[in-house]
Amino acid sequence: MPTHLSIAVDLDYGVPEPADILLQIEAAATPEQRLDEQELLIWSDDPIATIAGEEGIGQRCWLRATNRIQAAYRAKVTIDRPAAALASLAATPVRGLPGTLVAYLLPSRYCPADRFEGFVRQKFGGLSGGAMASALAEWVHEHMTYRAGTSDSATTALHSFASRMGVCRDYAHLLVALARAAEIPARCVAAYAPGVDPPDFHAVAELWLEGRWHLVDATGMARADELAIVAVGRDATDIAFMTIFGTATLIGQTVAVQRTTPAERG
CATH class of the missing domain: 2.60.40.2250 (Immunoglobulin-like)
Structure with a gap:
């Protein structure tokens, strides 16, 4: 519906x-x-x-x-927008990705993916594709605490990983950085969604699996089928309102x- x-x-x-x-x-x-x-x-x-x-x-x-x-x-x-079962989706080998997706595998200002490669290998070794994406989203959701005022415009995914606190953009940055470290193209998305508390502009992640983008809100506040996309980009630099x-x-x-x-x- x-x-x-x-x-x-x-x-x-x-x-x-x-x-x-x-x-x-x-x-x-x-x-x-x-x-x-x-x-x-x-x-x-x-x-x-x-x-x-x-x-x-x-x-x-x-x-x-x-x-x-x-x-x-x-x-x-x-x-x-159909909501896919994330864990069931297959991975796309990086060598098979089109050129437009390469930027979403690389580190960016707020998502230093290269700094998370060791953690991803150690914690999630053996997983790939949708199973990896689902595990990463679940980890961010379980280990982060949503708390306003604990981050600012200089906060990167590394800071959020260390503090385990932040707002929606920090959840999105951390999931995007982890996904890129796992060789899954990932980008940040600015969106509108009902039920966001407090009501505000919302940020989520979008991961590339089985030939298309899939929205993932690690805060758990919004479903993929109820997000109204505003903008996409490498990180908050590109999607700021x-x-x-x-x-x-x-x-x-x-x-x-x-x-x-x-x-x-x-």
Whole structure:
């Protein structure tokens, strides 16, 4: 059965000095995700330019902010994405991967996969493919504690591995780094999901198995068939909802995602 989501986002930030901002909050249109309604309002005195997101998934907006940036996003999304049994999926030998996936095997700023190779061999030796992916996701879920305020913009998967605490992006970074260390292509995904506590932009992992990407939320807060994808990338660098080339201060921010029915949509 398809999942229907209603999404409402409001952003309000102070900008002490004029700054360029890259905004990425619109749900993406994909074969498994239909945008039934969508509206993005940005209050700006300067022109706004749109560009494609990483891998051509989703859309980013360039804008110039002076004193303040305010944006309101509303969308209704239908998701028809089958949830695969992760453990049953076969691995793809790295030598058989297309070139576009190689970057998702390599270390990145927040996911230093090479630093986890010894741990993965020692802890999960003998596993491969979906069995390995499932074991890694379960390990992250069981050994991490979700706790706001324990990480920041400098926190990498190594820091999260040591502290065993963090928020959704830290769970995603750690699972992605472990998967890459296990020779499974992995990327980070920004998404909207119902039931996220506290309500906010959500980050999950996506692993390449049996010729396609599979969403995995190691926090356990959302299922693959109810995630509305916004953006994909190597790590938080690529999927941040807002990248500010300057400084900004939070005035107000709300993210609300609700399951709906076709009848409720009118």
